[in-house]
Amino acid sequence: MMDAGDKITPSEPSRKLSDAIRDVKNAFADRDDVVVDMREAHRMRLDLLAAELAPVFADVPAEMDSFDFAVSSGLQPRLWIDAVSHVAMGRDRRTYRFLKDTRVGRVVLAESTDMKTVADAVTRYVAERVVERQHVIEGGMESAVHGLHRPVVQEAEPPIRSETRRNGWTTFFAGLGLIAAGALVGLAVSLALFWDRIMQMKISF
Secondary structure, X not given: OOOOOOOOOOXXXXXXXXXXXXXXXXHHHHOOOOOOOHHHHHHHHHHHHHHHHHHHHHHOXXXXXXXXXXXXXXXXXXXXXXXXXXXXXXXXXXXXXXXXXXXXXXXXXXEEOOHHHHXXXXXXXXXXHHHHHHHHHHHHHHHHHHXXXXXXXXXXXXXXXXXXXXXXXXXXXXXXXXXXXHHHHXXXXXXXXXXXXXXXXXXXX
């Protein structure tokens, strides 16, 4: 007989109650009797998928409010990821279908009877949306920084134009000075050549 103080040692320490609960829920979802109808079966499986994705949903930045992460009620329950994508169950009640609404219609991003396969597809989709948002924010910051530096470049333009204008006037006056100097030299040479005639004309007068 077992003493009252003896403790029970589990033969399989790795087994978890949550895994057993999930197996039981899957078994209930597989039943085709009046106890569990199609809608309840769909919602039960979507709840299991939502529980599988709970750590992913928890890691999404709090400032990103574009995700829904909720199972909707209705004739066809859906696990909404965001406004344009959701997971629904196929007609066989076992196939998870990850769908997205686009401008050209609804497309299937992933489809499998394996819950983890679809969970991986949803995780990658969420990661892509997070990265896209980061790129948009970084692009906006780069544009803002570029805009802050742009007035400095514009303010530097007037001195450059002023310097160009000043160089133009300097060149003009330099050319005018050369012309005047040439004229004076020519006048001096002419006086030297005709100096004798000028003196003779003064004497004759």
